[in-house]
Amino acid sequence: MQQGAGSEMVVTWEDQLNINRFSNLNNRFHDLEDEIKAAKERNENLEDASNELILTDEEVVRFQIGDVFAHVPREEVEDRIELMKEETAKNLEKLEEEKESVLAQMAELKKVLYAKFKDSINLEED
Amino acid sequence: MAASPSSAATERRGIPGAQFVEDVQTYLTQSGLDVSSALAFLQERLQQYKFVEMKLLAQQRDLQAKIPDIEKCLEIVATLEAKKNAGEALIADFEVSEGIYSRARVEDNDSVCLWLGANVMLEYSCEEATDLLQKNLQNAKASLEVLLTDLQFLRDQVTITQVTIARVYNWDVHQRRIRSTASASTDP
Numbered sequence: 674m675q676q677g678a679g680s681e682m683v684v685t686w687e688d689q690l691n692i693n694r695f696s697n698l699n700n701r702f703h704d705l706e707d708e709i710k711a712a713k714e715r716n717e718n719l720e721d722a723s724n725e726l727i728l729t730d731e732e733v734v735r736f737q738i739g740d741v742f743a744h745v746p747r748e749e750v751e752d753r754i755e756l757m758k759e760e761t762a763k764n765l766e767k768l769e770e771e772k773e774s775v776l777a778q779m780a781e782l783k784k785v786l787y788a789k790f791k792d793s794i795n796l797e798e799d
Numbered sequence: 800m801a802a803s804p805s806s807a808a809t810e811r812r813g814i815p816g817a818q819f820v821e822d823v824q825t826y827l828t829q830s831g832l833d834v835s836s837a838l839a840f841l842q843e844r845l846q847q848y849k850f851v852e853m854k855l856l857a858q859q860r861d862l863q864a865k866i867p868d869i870e871k872c873l874e875i876v877a878t879l880e881a882k883k884n885a886g887e888a889l890i891a892d893f894e895v896s897e898g899i900y901s902r903a904r905v906e907d908n909d910s911v912c913l914w915l916g917a918n919v920m921l922e923y924s925c926e927e928a929t930d931l932l933q934k935n936l937q938n939a940k941a942s943l944e945v946l947l948t949d950l951q952f953l954r955d956q957v958t959i960t961q962v963t964i965a966r967v968y969n970w971d972v973h974q975r976r977i978r979s980t981a982s983a984s985t986d987p
Contacts (some may be wrong), residue, residue: 682966684962684966686819686821689958689959691960692958692962693955693958696955696958697951697954697955700954715881718933735892738871738874738875738878738891739871739872739874739875739962740871740893740894741875741891741892741893741903742891742892742893742900743878743889743890743891744889744890744891744892750869753905793969
């Protein structure tokens with residue numbers, strides 16, 4: 674946030690709270706973007722894994738649990754991966770929803786703050 | 800959110816709250832500081848906040864690494880229990896050294912050993928192990944919650960301080976401008 678050109682700028686407690694809230698939302702937005710990226714990657718990996726499973730003809734697959742690779746029958750691995758894919762998809766959807774909500778709130782606050790402070794405040798990403 | 804600046808938290812777990820300035824002129828008169836001293840004080844506060852923020856972020860990273868670790872342990876213990884109940888042995892490939900794996904056959908286990916830290920490893924029954932790990936997981940998640948709230952509070956104080964610095968600076972520029980136009984108009 675930048676300073677204005679030395680104008681007489683009155684900042685009320687409500688303005689301060691709005692600015693604080695905008696800052697929090699902005700931080701949350703960046704965290705969400707990182708989380709969404711990680712979730713998408715995880716989704717892709719699970720897709721690749723299940724594709725590989727279809728192609729393989731081995732009956733026993735080494736499935737990673739913790740730091741070891743347990744020998745698990747292929748069917749069980751397929752089920753497990755399906756479950757993990759569902760979970761990741763749900764998580765991703767939740768994150769995307771939260772991101773939309775955060776962006777909407779930020780747009781609202783921008784309107785309010787720019788209306789009061791016009792050029793004396795900068796709410797853009799540099 | 801606080802309804803008025805005086806009801807805002809004045810400090811939280813050792814982090815001093817930033818005082819909200821209603822009016823710059825009043826603030827300077829009340830504190831008896833001139834503009835550069837006030838700015839210096841506020842800048843120093845900002846530095847202190849940044850220092851605490853770094854510490855909290857490091858703690859956050861530690862906790863965020865610990866939580867998946869505990870979850871991995873829980874998964875293994877659950878798998879061992881499932882295998883025991885099915886009467887099967889667990890065959891797993893594990894890393895002996897970097898890039899070298901070996902096969903292990905784990906049969907009929909009633910107990911697991913948990914690493915407690917400080918070079919101490921303790922043997923537990925699968926049930927006890929699951930309980931202990933769950934408890935650790937809850938504690939870690941709760942600590943993370945508290946930490947994130949602390950960070951939020953800290954960031955709010957940083958924002959308040961930054962805005963105050965900007966306002967004091969602007970007020971000073973404004974005052975200088977008034978003084979220079981006043982003296983210019985009185986010059987013959």
